[in-house]
Amino acid sequence: AQSVSQHNHHVILSEAASLELGCNYSYGGTVNLFWYVQYPGQHLQLLLKYFSGDPLVKGIKGFEAEFIKSKFSFNLRKPSVQWSDTAEYFCAVRRGGGATNKLIFGTGTLLAVQP
Amino acid sequence: DTAVSQTPKYLVTQMGNDKSIKCEQNLGHDTMYWYKQDSKKFLKIMFSYNNKELIINETVPNRFSPKSPDKAHLNLHINSLELGDSAVYFCASSQDLRTSGANEQFFGPGTRLTVL
Numbered sequence: 001a002q003s004v005s006q007h008n009h010h011v012i013l014s015e016a017a018s019l020e021l022g023c024n025y026s027y028g029g030t031v032n033l034f035w036y037v038q039y040p041g042q043h044l045q046l047l048l049k050y051f052s053g054d055p056l057v058k059g060i061k062g063f064e065a066e067f068i069k070s071k072f073s074f075n076l077r078k079p080s081v082q083w084s085d086t087a088e089y090f091c092a093v094r095r096g097g098g099a100t101n102k103l104i105f106g107t108g109t110l111l112a113v114q115p
Numbered sequence: 116d117t118a119v120s121q122t123p124k125y126l127v128t129q130m131g132n133d134k135s136i137k138c139e140q141n142l143g144h145d146t147m148y149w150y151k152q153d154s155k156k157f158l159k160i161m162f163s164y165n166n167k168e169l170i171i172n173e174t175v176p177n178r179f180s181p182k183s184p185d186k187a188h189l190n191l192h193i194n195s196l197e198l199g200d201s202a203v204y205f206c207a208s209s210q211d212l213r214t215s216g217a218n219e220q221f222f223g224p225g226t227r228l229t230v231l
Contacts, residue, residue: 034219043119043205044158044222088156100171101146101209103220105158 004093006106013081014114021076021109023065023091030096033074034103035065038088047089050074051096061085083115118142119223121206127229128196135192136226138206145211146170147189148220149181152203164189165211193228201230 003026035047048059055067065076091106119140149161163171164183178194206223
């Protein structure tokens with residue numbers, strides 16, 4: 001069965017530190033990849049997505065992610081985090097060309113940025 | 116204007132009761148979803164409707180019954196509530212996959228259900 005792994009469950013950084021959150025998936029075919037963010041007490045919002053083309057995707061708020069097909073990975077990065085980036089981050093995968101828009105989510109990474 | 120809205124935001128109830136959560140989207144989307152987020156923040160899809168037709172039905176107890184009166188609404192009714200049903204339930208919507216390809220899902224604010 002298709003699965004998504006986020007190995008970092010809890011990350012604590014100081015402001016201005018660089019961030020990289022790991023995401024690996026298990027499906028071998030074409031995939032569409034997403035990173036969502038959930039700020040405390042809020043709903044999920046899309047940070048960025050990859051469907052095809054340039055494997056380096058830029059999203060909102062200075063986030064970017066790189067799709068490495070050979071590693072089945074879609075890691076999220078930000079060069080300099082801010083206190084306001086404190087949130088839960090979810091990687092999600094959709095099977096490309098599938099008949100439904102079913103998203104498989106990872107277990108999430110809780111990022112705490114200390115001022 | 117709220118794109119995807121859910122009511123109520125909080126729901127506290129006793130075991131054995133029947134309750135409903137409502138979801139509405141004003142984005143003109145054709146597809147709507149229900150997700151369950153457990154206490155460990157794990158998000159799992161439960162159901163999806165496309166133009167009022169059920170297209171995803173994960174392994175969910177049949178105490179859970181989604182109802183889509185029109186494509187802008189997808190309600191979730193839960194019978195005989197159990198302690199394990201306590202979670203945050205998120206509604207989401209997206210454009211029709213078949214007409215627009217893979218599309219972003221827009222999520223509602225969530226309904227925190229607590230079963231006592």
